[in-house]
Amino acid sequence: MLKKSIVITVVLILLISSAYIWFTLEPEKSKKTKPDDTDDDKQQDQNKTDNQQNVDNDSEYKRIVFVEEGTSTTCKACPQVGGVLHELFNPENPEFYYVSLVEDENTQARNRLSQDYNFIGLPTVYIDGGYKVIFGAGNFESVFEDKLASAFSRNVPKIIINIESVWNETRRELNNTVFVENLENSTYAGNLKVYISEIVSPWKDYDKEPYNYALIDYGYNDIIEIDAFGNGTFSKIWNASSAGFKNVYPENLWVIAVLFNSEKKQGFSDPDDVDRNDDKREFDAYYADNADATRVTEGKTPPSIGIKQPKIGTKYLLGNEKRSTLLGYTFLIGKTPIKVSISAESGVEKVEFIISGRRGTTTETIKDDPYEFVWNKRAFGKHTITVKVYDKDGRIDTDSMEVYAFIFGILR
Numbered sequence: 001m002l003k004k005s006i007v008i009t010v011v012l013i014l015l016i017s018s019a020y021i022w023f024t025l026e027p028e029k030s031k032k033t034k035p036d037d038t039d040d041d042k043q044q045d046q047n048k049t050d051n052q053q054n055v056d057n058d059s060e061y062k063r064i065v066f067v068e069e070g071t072s073t074t075c076k077a078c079p080q081v082g083g084v085l086h087e088l089f090n091p092e093n094p095e096f097y098y099v100s101l102v103e104d105e106n107t108q109a110r111n112r113l114s115q116d117y118n119f120i121g122l123p124t125v126y127i128d129g130g131y132k133v134i135f136g137a138g139n140f141e142s143v144f145e146d147k148l149a150s151a152f153s154r155n156v157p158k159i160i161i162n163i164e165s166v167w168n169e170t171r172r173e174l175n176n177t178v179f180v181e182n183l184e185n186s187t188y189a190g191n192l193k194v195y196i197s198e199i200v201s202p203w204k205d206y207d208k209e210p211y212n213y214a215l216i217d218y219g220y221n222d223i224i225e226i227d228a229f230g231n232g233t234f235s236k237i238w239n240a241s242s243a244g245f246k247n248v249y250p251e252n253l254w255v256i257a258v259l260f261n262s263e264k265k266q267g268f269s270d271p272d273d274v275d276r277n278d279d280k281r282e283f284d285a286y287y288a289d290n291a292d293a294t295r296v297t298e299g300k301t302p303p304s305i306g307i308k309q310p311k312i313g314t315k316y317l318l319g320n321e322k323r324s325t326l327l328g329y330t331f332l333i334g335k336t337p338i339k340v341s342i343s344a345e346s347g348v349e350k351v352e353f354i355i356s357g358r359r360g361t362t363t364e365t366i367k368d369d370p371y372e373f374v375w376n377k378r379a380f381g382k383h384t385i386t387v388k389v390y391d392k393d394g395r396i397d398t399d400s401m402e403v404y405a406f407i408f409g410i411l412r
Contacts, residue, residue: 061160061183065151066258066288067098070113070124071205073105077137079207081123084141086212096127096148097256097293099195100214105203109215118283120269127151129260130267130285156261156289158183159226163194163257165219165296167250174250174296176219177235178257182226189262191286192234194219197254200301200343202397208306208341213254217243223262249395251299260286300345303397305389309339312401319374330403335376338385340399342371346391357383357405378409 069085071078085098101109103122113119117126125134125144131154132147134140160181167174174196182188201214219238226232240248267285310330315322318334325331338353353364353373358381364373371389386400 061158063152063156064094064291065096065128065148066256066291067096067128067148068112068126069098069100070103070109070117070119070122070126071100071211072103072122073203073205075122076206078123079205079209080137081125081140082205082211084144085125088141088144091293091295094293095152097258097291098213099197099256100201100211102201102203102211102214106215108217112215116283117267118269118281120281124269128154129258129288130265130283131287133267133269133271135270135272156287157188159188159190159259159290161257161259161290161292163255163292163294165253165255165294167253167296169250172240172246174219174238174240174253174255175235176238176255176257177233178220178292179231179233180224180226180259181231182229185228187228188226190224190289191222191260191262192224193221193258193260194236195256195258196238197256198248199252199254199295200304202304204304204306204399208308208399210304210306210343216245216248219255220257224259249299249302250297251295252301253296254293255296256291256293258288258291260288262286300393302395303342303344303346303348303389303391305351305387305397306341306399307338307385307387307401308341310336310401310403330401332375332403332405332407335374335407336405338373338375338387340371340387340389342389344389344391346393346395349390349392349394351390352386352388354386354388355379355383356386357381375405375407376409377407379405379407381405 067085069082071082082100089096089098101112103110103113117130120135123137127133127147128151131151134143134147160183162179164177165174176194178192178194195215196217196219197213197215199213201211203211203214205211217238220234220236224232224234240246265285265287267283269281269283271280310316310332312330313325313328315325315331316333316336319336340351342348348371350365350367351371353366355362355375357379362377366373381404382402383405384400384402386398388396388398390396
């Protein structure tokens with residue numbers, strides 16, 4: 001009986017011990033698995049955060065095509081091309097940004113066209129750094145819209161680019177700061193260019209209209225690298241006086257930041273050549289991946305004036321256009337109206353007509369539209385016609401030309 005009691009007691013002790021061990025160990029097992037579940041939750045939360053960040057970045061991403069217009073003041077077909085670009089361009093909601101490269105007025109523009117693009121003639125339009133090229137003005141608007149759409153839809157690295165330009169009036173300096181973010185999973189390398197342009201240029205095209213968004217200088221031009229999913233900030237100060245542009249107005253400055261890919265492609269300045277001995281003019285093309293632009297300050301642009309009549313290289317009889325001259329000289333026979341083209345957001349204060357020759361200078365001031373002066377004073381030989389517009393903010397623009405005049409001062 002005693003032995004039986006002892007056996008029962010031992011069994012009970014073993015059962016109680018086993019239960020105690022099971023209950024104490026099971027929570028420990030739960031404690032080990034719980035942190036693993038928590039890590040998974042944290043990883044999922046982090047993935048959600050990363051994904052949300054990518055969504056936010058993608059929502060900020062906008063692809064804008066960049067266009068460079070090669071032009072010159074002596075190019076007869078260039079005003080047609082420039083007019084189409086200016087009409088299609090919407091600075092408030094752009095599909096593209098463009099800059100006018102006035103080859104015979106600006107060294108940077110000339111170098112860009114000759115050294116980088118190996119241009120064959122003008123007008124030539126380079127879209128996205130040579131991805132598409134349009135040589136000539138024939139059927140330009142439809143051709144441009146077609147090639148612009150092709151450039152817009154091409155596959156490019158996702159790069160966010162933003163520019164901020166701050167003007168210091170005391171120093172006459174422009175501080176350009178460009179922020180670049182790489183949304184790709186590999187390092188991005190490219191050439192960052194900052195184009196400083198004037199919204200209304202003092203340079204006039206062949207039709208004596210001012211160029212729009214004409215390049216004057218680079219505010220930044222260097223190779224950059226951005227790590228995968230990384231970003232970078234690039235800043236440089238541009239001094240107007242040191243660069244040789246003492247008379248720029250900050251409200252007339254338009255700055256475009258463009259990022260060109262470092263991968264070299266083959267380009268042709270005349271890709272559609274069929275009848276010029278296959279002189280397509282090859283060049284190394286570096287495609288533009290994205291662009292951003294800003295106006296430096298708000299305000300009214302400066303005035304512009306151009307001599308519309310007489311035209312360079314034309315013969316006139318009593319103010320009537322007759323024909324072009326062989327050597328490009330301008331001849332005026334009899335009294336001749338001097339007509340001008342004017343733009344002045346601030347309003348016109350006055351227009352001066354100054355005619356200089358061997359026998360002296362004649363000046364006439366006109367304050368009423370249409371700002372036209374009839375030259376009927378006796379004159380023989382070479383003369384210079386200069387016109388000046390003064391706007392109501394005191395800003396001035398001028399234009400001039402040389403003519404050979406034979407005016408008898410009789411007919412009225």
